[in-house]
Amino acid sequence: MTPPNAHSTAELPLQRLDRVVIRFAGDSGDGMQLTGDQFTRTTALVGNDLATLPDFPAEIRAPAGTRPGVSGFQLQFASEEIHTPGDAPDVLVAMNPAALMVNIGAVVAGGIVIVNSDSFKDADLKKAKCATNPLTDGTLAGFRVIEIAMNTRVAEALAESPLSSRDKQQCKNLYTLGLLYWVYSRPLDATLDWVQKKFASKPEVAAANLMALRAGYNAGDIHELFQGRYEVPKANLAPGTYRNVMGNQALAIGLVAGAELANTKPVFCSYPITPASSVLETMATYKHFGVVTIQAEDEIAAICAAIGASFAGKLGMTCTSGPGMALKTEAMGLAVMTELPLVILDIQRAGPSTGMPTKVEQSDLLQSVFGRNGDTPMPVLAISRPSDAFEMAIEACRIAVRYMTPVILLSDNFIANGAEPWKLPDLAQLAPFPVEYKTGGQPNFDVYARNADGSRPWVKPGTPSMMFRLGGLEKAPHGNISYDPQNHQHMTNMRHAKVAKVADSIPTPAVDGDASGDLLVVGWGSSVGILTQAVLNARREGLAVSRLHLRHVWPLPHGLDAIFGRFRQILVPEMNVMQMCRLLRSELPKHDYVPYNKVTGQPFLVSEMEAVITRQLQAQKKG
Amino acid sequence: MVDVIDPKPLTKKDYASDQEVRWCPGCGDYAILNAVQKFFADTGRDRANTVFVSGIGCSSRFPYYMETYGFHTIHGRAAAVATGLKVANPGLEVWMVTGDGDALSIGGNHTAHLLRRNLDLNVLLFNNEIYGLTKGQYSPTSPIGTVKKSTPMGSVDRPFEPVQFALGAQATFVARTIDNDQAHMAKVLEAAAAHKGTSLVEILQNCVIFNKDFYSADVDKQVRADRTIDLVPGRKLVYGKDGQLGLRFRLSAEQGFRVERCAAAEADVWNPAQPSASAAFLLAGMHADPELPLPVGIFRAVAAPCYEDGVNAQVTDAIAKRKPGVLRDLVYAGEIWTVG
Numbered sequence: 001m002t003p004p005n006a007h008s009t010a011e012l013p014l015q016r017l018d019r020v021v022i023r024f025a026g027d028s029g030d031g032m033q034l035t036g037d038q039f040t041r042t043t044a045l046v047g048n049d050l051a052t053l054p055d056f057p058a059e060i061r062a063p064a065g066t067r068p069g070v071s072g073f074q075l076q077f078a079s080e081e082i083h084t085p086g087d088a089p090d091v092l093v094a095m096n097p098a099a100l101m102v103n104i105g106a107v108v109a110g111g112i113v114i115v116n117s118d119s120f121k122d123a124d125l126k127k128a129k130c131a132t133n134p135l136t137d138g139t140l141a142g143f144r145v146i147e148i149a150m151n152t153r154v155a156e157a158l159a160e161s162p163l164s165s166r167d168k169q170q171c172k173n174l175y176t177l178g179l180l181y182w183v184y185s186r187p188l189d190a191t192l193d194w195v196q197k198k199f200a201s202k203p204e205v206a207a208a209n210l211m212a213l214r215a216g217y218n219a220g221d222i223h224e225l226f227q228g229r230y231e232v233p234k235a236n237l238a239p240g241t242y243r244n245v246m247g248n249q250a251l252a253i254g255l256v257a258g259a260e261l262a263n264t265k266p267v268f269c270s271y272p273i274t275p276a277s278s279v280l281e282t283m284a285t286y287k288h289f290g291v292v293t294i295q296a297e298d299e300i301a302a303i304c305a306a307i308g309a310s311f312a313g314k315l316g317m318t319c320t321s322g323p324g325m326a327l328k329t330e331a332m333g334l335a336v337m338t339e340l341p342l343v344i345l346d347i348q349r350a351g352p353s354t355g356m357p358t359k360v361e362q363s364d365l366l367q368s369v370f371g372r373n374g375d376t377p378m379p380v381l382a383i384s385r386p387s388d389a390f391e392m393a394i395e396a397c398r399i400a401v402r403y404m405t406p407v408i409l410l411s412d413n414f415i416a417n418g419a420e421p422w423k424l425p426d427l428a429q430l431a432p433f434p435v436e437y438k439t440g441g442q443p444n445f446d447v448y449a450r451n452a453d454g455s456r457p458w459v460k461p462g463t464p465s466m467m468f469r470l471g472g473l474e475k476a477p478h479g480n481i482s483y484d485p486q487n488h489q490h491m492t493n494m495r496h497a498k499v500a501k502v503a504d505s506i507p508t509p510a511v512d513g514d515a516s517g518d519l520l521v522v523g524w525g526s527s528v529g530i531l532t533q534a535v536l537n538a539r540r541e542g543l544a545v546s547r548l549h550l551r552h553v554w555p556l557p558h559g560l561d562a563i564f565g566r567f568r569q570i571l572v573p574e575m576n577v578m579q580m581c582r583l584l585r586s587e588l589p590k591h592d593y594v595p596y597n598k599v600t601g602q603p604f605l606v607s608e609m610e611a612v613i614t615r616q617l618q619a620q621k622k623g
Numbered sequence: 624m625v626d627v628i629d630p631k632p633l634t635k636k637d638y639a640s641d642q643e644v645r646w647c648p649g650c651g652d653y654a655i656l657n658a659v660q661k662f663f664a665d666t667g668r669d670r671a672n673t674v675f676v677s678g679i680g681c682s683s684r685f686p687y688y689m690e691t692y693g694f695h696t697i698h699g700r701a702a703a704v705a706t707g708l709k710v711a712n713p714g715l716e717v718w719m720v721t722g723d724g725d726a727l728s729i730g731g732n733h734t735a736h737l738l739r740r741n742l743d744l745n746v747l748l749f750n751n752e753i754y755g756l757t758k759g760q761y762s763p764t765s766p767i768g769t770v771k772k773s774t775p776m777g778s779v780d781r782p783f784e785p786v787q788f789a790l791g792a793q794a795t796f797v798a799r800t801i802d803n804d805q806a807h808m809a810k811v812l813e814a815a816a817a818h819k820g821t822s823l824v825e826i827l828q829n830c831v832i833f834n835k836d837f838y839s840a841d842v843d844k845q846v847r848a849d850r851t852i853d854l855v856p857g858r859k860l861v862y863g864k865d866g867q868l869g870l871r872f873r874l875s876a877e878q879g880f881r882v883e884r885c886a887a888a889e890a891d892v893w894n895p896a897q898p899s900a901s902a903a904f905l906l907a908g909m910h911a912d913p914e915l916p917l918p919v920g921i922f923r924a925v926a927a928p929c930y931e932d933g934v935n936a937q938v939t940d941a942i943a944k945r946k947p948g949v950l951r952d953l954v955y956a957g958e959i960w961t962v963g
Contacts, residue, residue, distance in 0.1 A: 045958055190958065239963025243956065253953045260950055267711050287941035289948035292710060292934055297736040301703035304696065304733075308676075308707025311694055312715070316707060334697050390954075424954055443690070444641065461674045461692035461708075461715055469640070469687050471695030472679075480642060481687065 017230050019078035020184065021086030024176070025103045026095030027064050028057060028071045031173035035093075036073025038177055040419055042190045044244040047234035048077040051529060052419045053085035053603070056358055065119075065127035070102045079233040083529030085418065087605040091183075093176055095119060095150075097128035104139065113143045114179070116172070118151035146225050150175055157215035161208045171212035178216025185231045188217060238423060245422040247386035247415035248275075251345065252282035254393025256289050257427075258343070259315050261394060262401045263434035267309030268317045269294040269302040271324065274357040275413045276347040279319045299327035303344065307331060310340040311470065313437060313460035315397060319345035322364050323354060329372045332406055336376045336495060338470040339448070339456045341400035341407075341435075343393075348412040348525075350601045359601025360414040362525050363576035368408045369554045369583065375492055377499040379403070380554040382410040384528040387422035389415065392551060394430065399502055401435045404455045410553070412575075414526040414603050441466045447479030448491070454498035499555060506552045508559035513539055513546030516566035518617055523573060524550040524580055527604055531573065534609035545613055550580075556587055564591045571616055573609060575599060635664040640690045651802035651828035652681060655749065656688055658808040659718075663689075665809075666816070673716045676705040678725035681756050682749035682828070685720040699730025702737035702746075706930070709742045713931045717744040723764040724754050727783050731763075738792035740930035741820040748823060749802075750785055751830035752837050759833035771833070786907035786922055789823045790900045796822040797903065797922040801842050802829055807853070807919065814921055820929055841917040854893050854906065854920030861887040862916050870915075872902055882906060884915065895924045 022039070024032045033054055043050050055072040062069030076086035091112045094100035096119040107113060120135055134140060135147065154175050158168045174195070181188055191213060199206035220226060259266040268291060270280040284293045292314070296302035299320055306316030320328065325346050335342045348364045350356035368380045379399050383392045389411060396409040438445075438457035447468050448456050459466050468479050474491060476482035511520070513535060523531045528549050535547040548563065550556070564570055572581040573596040581595040596612050598604060638660040646652045663673075673691040677683035679698035686693030692715075696704045705719045726734045726748050737746070753771070754760040760773040764785060768777040789797045796818040800811040808826070815822035827838050836843075841850040852862035852870065860870040869890025874880050882905040895903065903922040909915035942948075 041958060045960060047960065047962070237962045241955070241959055241961050243959045253950075256948070256953060257950055267707060269707060286948060286953070287938045288945040289950075289953075290938060290942070292938060294707065294710060294934065296703065296706075297732055300700060301706070301733055301736070304700040304703035305707030305710070307696075308694075308704035308709075309711035310707075311704070312708045312711035314711040316711075330697055331700065338694075424959070427951055427954065460712075462672050462712060464671045467640075467670055467690055467692050469693035469695065471687070471693075472697055473695065 014185070015228050015230050017232050018080055019076060019082060019086075020091065020230065020232055021074065021076045021089045022091045022093070022180065023072055023074040023089035023103060023106070024093045025070055025072040025099035026173070027099070028062060028069050029064060030071070030095045031170070032071045032073050032095070035173045035177050036075055038191045038194065039180060039186075040075055040244060041194070042181065042186045043075070043077045044242070044421055045190055046186060047237075048079065048232055049082050049235035049237055049421060050075060050077040050419075051082055051085045053414065054417045063127070065096055065098055065124055067098045067102050067128060070099045072099075072103060077232055079235050081235065081237070083532040084603075084606055087607050091180075093180070095172070095176070097125050097130050097134060100134055101128055101130060104134075104143075107143065109142055111143055112146065113140055114146045114148065114176075116150040117147040118149045148179070148219070148225065153215065153219060154212055157211055158208050161211065162204050163208050167205070168208060171209050174209045174212040175216035175219075178213040179219055182217045182220030183226055183229060185229055188213060237421065240423040242421045242423055244419055245386055246417060246419045247383065247389045247411060248278045248347070248417070249282060250386055250389035250422065251383070251393050251411065251416075252279050252286070254390040255283065255317060255343065255397070256286055256291060257390065257430065258394040258397025259291075260289075261430060261432045261434075262315060262397050263432065264313070264315045264401070265290040265292065266317050267292045267294070267306060267314045268319070269296050269305040269309070270319045271296050271299045271302045273299070273321045273324050275349060275416045276319045276321045276324070276345065278416070279345065279347070299324040300331060303328040303331040303342075306342055307335050307338075307340060310335070310342050311338075311461065313458070315341060315343065315401065317343040317345070319347070321347050321349045321357070322351045322367075325364055325367060332378065333372050333374060333376050334472045335406040336372075336378060337472050337474075339404045340470075341404055341458070343396045343400050344406055344408045346408060346410050347416045348410060350599065356601045358413065360412050360526065360603055361575050361599055361601065362410075362412060362527075363579065363599065364410065365524075365553065365576065365579040366583070368410060375496065377496050378406050378408055378554070379499055379502045379552075380408045380410065382525045382551055382553050383415055384525060384549055384551060386415055386418050386420050388551070390422070390425070398433045399505075402433060402455065402505070403453055403498055403502055404458060405499065410525060412526050418526075437463070439463050439466070443467055444478065446477055448475060448477040448494075450494065450498075454494060454501050503552075503555040503558050506557050508557050508563075509548050509550060511546050511548050511563060514544065515546070515563075517544035517546050518568045518620055519543075519545045519571055519613065520564065520567035520569075521545060521547045521571045521573065521613065522550065522580070522584070523547070524553055527573060527575065530604045530606050530609055533606045534613060537606070537610050538613045543613065543617055545617070553580075561588050561590065564588060568592065568620060569594050569616065571596060571613065573597075573604060573612065575603070632667060633664055633670070635660045638663045638670065638690050640688055642687045644688050645684070646681060647832050649829075649831040650681070651751065651830070652685070652749065654802045654805065655747070655808070655826055655828065656685065658805050658812065659747075660689070661805075662809055662812045662816075666813070668716065672714070673718065674708060675718045675720060676701045676708065677720040678722075678730055679756070680722040680725045680754075681830075682720050682722040682747075683725060685747075699725055699728070700733060701725070702730060702733035705744055706737060706740070706742055709744055710931045710934050713743070713935060719744055719746045721746065721748050723748070723750045723752060723762045723785065727785060727788060728763045731788075734788075735792040738789055738794040738821050738823065741793075741795050741927050742931055743819055743929045744821060745815050746821060746823045748785060748825045749828040750825050751828045751834055752782075753830050753834035755830050755833055784907055784910060785825045787904055790904050790907065790923060793927075794823050794923060795820040795927045796924050797825075798822070799825045799827065799919045799922070801827045801838070801919060803842065811920070814924070818924060820927055850916055852916040852918050852920075854895065854918055854922060856893060856895050856921055856924065858893060859887070859890040860893050861890045863887075868916075870906075872905065880905065882909060882915070895921045
């Protein structure tokens, strides 16, 4: 749309940029996530490629104005293909001193810093533990600082509004959004529509927000704060239909699709936990798909109810994060022993114990692969990006019902709350895998008879004449309890063989880059974007680096030994302490693995990974 | 669901699986298994449509011995597994078998939530006031001062009264019976099975190895009439060999609400469906008072909605209101744009 009062904008130079990284930062209550979401929606509609990284405190409302209460949202958008939310912001929007101090260290040299100068009074500085005012003490030397008295401007813009002055100030984030829309030449339409829908029942609130949005937009040229406007042209994304999606959202949709392809209904049982709760909340809105949700009394009850549902013939699912995984482990053993299908989702967060609930980490890998009593094998998969959650959720359902086994699907906080354009799949191309319930048998049929996959028959209670008993005690193949030494050996072997066979139905991951070289970067999970970009940059510099990403973590896909053998070294970057590296060393011991580990609660940076790659190749030369 | 294999009426034997029953000789569990199998035969219950779910402990071996579907789960979690099972298929008849340790110690949380949610299933809680399978440690229902292997100087924690626990969790049906009274158990099982909602039946059960005859002072044939009272809906609260003793409820500012002994003629009529669970709570508390009898029979029987019905009704309503979901509408949702 043509913005109102657009008369003077044409006089300012319009600069083309390939990519921009913006970080919005303010109090938890300042609406920064909302501001970021809106900028993301609009930017997706403009046709840029984009990636986002929300960063919020664990406290819902930490004391206003303090550093622990700072909530951030970072977004990278570009006219070319991008893989990450960006290392360092080109633009920081800081709503108060705390937001400025927490984030200024990350901003690129010479970057733009937009601050709300109304919130740098003595009391604000004290809350943010600033001894001096960062606007005047040299903290911002080398940045292009744009001070805007946002409280004042918003109060002026909303002078006519009947809202209280406190409610008016709630519109500050829309003012900021409008300003950024002007700077980056974004249309207002999508947000105008959204405001009208969101506040349909509160017309005064809707009007005030729209006024604030427009006031911010107009402020750009009226106040001549900026030396120019920028344009980030459309990206050349692969042809297709796109939407924007967050990881947990794509995950929930994938679970519905997975159950549908299995021709059964999902029974989703969970206990709320950050950052997994939104999967339960989303599934609860899908009841018209036949989705049953149970909010259980605890993590253990959640997985046990899911197991009960699978016993009944539905597809039991449960979703949690690290501490919840620890609680569920005994029940996972029951599902392994009884060979019932089950989908377990772990949205990993920084541990141990409660750790840092809103920060990213990949440290539940070994717990997922090995962390149970007894020899208790289970397939483990890992989602690599928000849009990948859809496909991997389906894959988890497929493996669960085909192999009659619990499956762990790992995600993490970076994927769960990150958003990106999703090239929508052709649903007609999704291969169904309908379950077959065994019927028409006799009592005393072999409960643990095995098909070619090593999988046992699924018999639902209610099936005439096939009454049988399941349980956690070791059973002989016909289904009765057995303490026979040879039988336990046999059944243990069968359980392992079945999970190992999953590798027969999964693809060998493709190598990104040359099939041989000095270094192969092997990643898994949410680091995919960063590693893709870092390896791409390294290859542009002529380095003999390739990349491979694991989506099936256990069992490992076939063919890795041959691939790894064509590289001098295998670099394994992980946001944990050497978990995948240890796994690869024990499973594929012939290769020279180089771990790179970081557990700061923040994703890797592209620049950081480029440096690691370069350093490793230099070390190879010296060595 | 029709059991097609055997058109003849089923006998008690038809409800027994081919598994050898392996409880200690003389264990009260045999009597309970016998009563349950007989009750199933007498009422012609559908084997293929029945599931027995249990946790861990001696009592939890029960499902292996029933010729029905069965799930021997993990310690304390039978209630949670049964919840998922019943929600996923409300048409199944679900029985849960548990013990004092399984239901009130490790699984106390799930028991409370099962009762609060009121799923339509029947819970048989075998209470022998001891841990049997782990060879004789005191349990959460053992009296203070219980001297066992893990409490050589006597236990110091106050026991749970299972009926009071259940009432506190808003149970809609609570009853108690005794392993050595087959006729009484049959009546209680019948009422429990007929109740729509969670029916919790505490069964006092003799552990002949680790807590032999712990209940003898109340339930042995010679003393039972004077030491127990059967709570029967609509009948006066009378007991004793000659029906000479009675119970009545009294309220005073000084002593609050209480139950006291009286002449049979002055006894109150028992109504387990009264609005408040307070009277049932008082009766359950009599266990601690040697002057008062041990109550068995039906403490509470009230109607309340069942969780699985509510959960599944929401699914049905959502489908009716929004039409059956189409995957495409979930995937191709929100703002969509096309490239190329």
